[in-house]
Amino acid sequence: MSDGGRGAGELYIVATPIGNLEDITLRALRVLKDASLIACEDTRQTQKLLGHYGITTRTVSYHAHNEQERAAELLRELQNGARVALVSDAGMPGISDPGFRVIVLAVEHGIPVVPIPGPAALVAAVAAGGLPTDSFRFGGFLPARRGQRRQTLEGIRDSSQTEIFYEAPHRVKEAIEDVVEILGAARAVVVARELTKIHEEFLRGNAAEVLKALSARVEIKGEITLLIGRAEEKTEVLPRASFRQRLQEIMDAEKLDQKGALKKLAREMGISKSEAYRELQRSK
Secondary structure: OOOOOOOOOEEEEEOEOOOOOOOOOHHHHHHHHHOOEEEEOOHHHHHHHHHHOOOOOOEEEOOOOOHHHHHHHHHHHHHOOOEEEEEOOOEOOOOOOOOHHHHHHHHHOOOOEEEEOOOOHHHHHHHHHOOOOOOEEEEEEOOOOHHHHHHHHHHOOOOOOEEEEEEOOOOHHHHHHHHHHHHOOOOEEEEEEOOOOOOOEEEEEEHHHHHHHHHOOOOOOOOEEEEEOOOOOOOOOOOHHHHHHHHHHHHHHHOOOHHHHHHHHHHHHOOOHHHHHHHHHHHO
16 A cells, blocks of 8 residues: 555545545545545545445544544554544545644654645635636635634735635625625625535626625525635825815715715725725825
């Protein structure tokens, strides 16, 4: 089983399908078949894959709730010469999935760690999403709490590369609402849903268009990968004195308070409300 002449006592990081069971390499199937044991995020999920390919290797659970204890047990197995294959429910272990702890332990104890590459949702999404791929950054899961999520989005407001995040289906609409408010309605986004599965879907467009599409749905299901396009190079739309003047004109003409007028001016200028507020502060 060993690759490149390595001996026994190795940890194999095995990528498994993110949906379609045919998306697995011949090498991954060989490693899973010949391993001493397979450490699974969910043994029931992995058994579907193993059963499909007639693989009978012993499995043990390795997930977020038992990772610390099980990592130490797997290390002992490795030190005793076991060939351990680590898998997650889908994709590459350790990429927003359990795996990091046992990988670090193996490295610290001089045990070979062998990657068996394959499917990853973030790679599939960026490849087919239609946004620039010359430079991109993966940010893992967006924070569940709105304040932290908005802070994360503030941090990429001026990003010059495609930004990639995972998001839960029940939060994706709120996340796009925050994109509209913080990054602007015109920001390019792609929602990649259920990649490689029967109901695979890409929603592409600016943030306002994608939000409209999501808002029309009663329920949103499936695994979500969110791509956010790079910021457009900015030019000052109005001199700062003119910004204040235009804001006052809107307030006077439409009898709006400053908050309402600022919102209208942001739409007029094609920028987010947050950026309009910052411009107001800079103009004082």
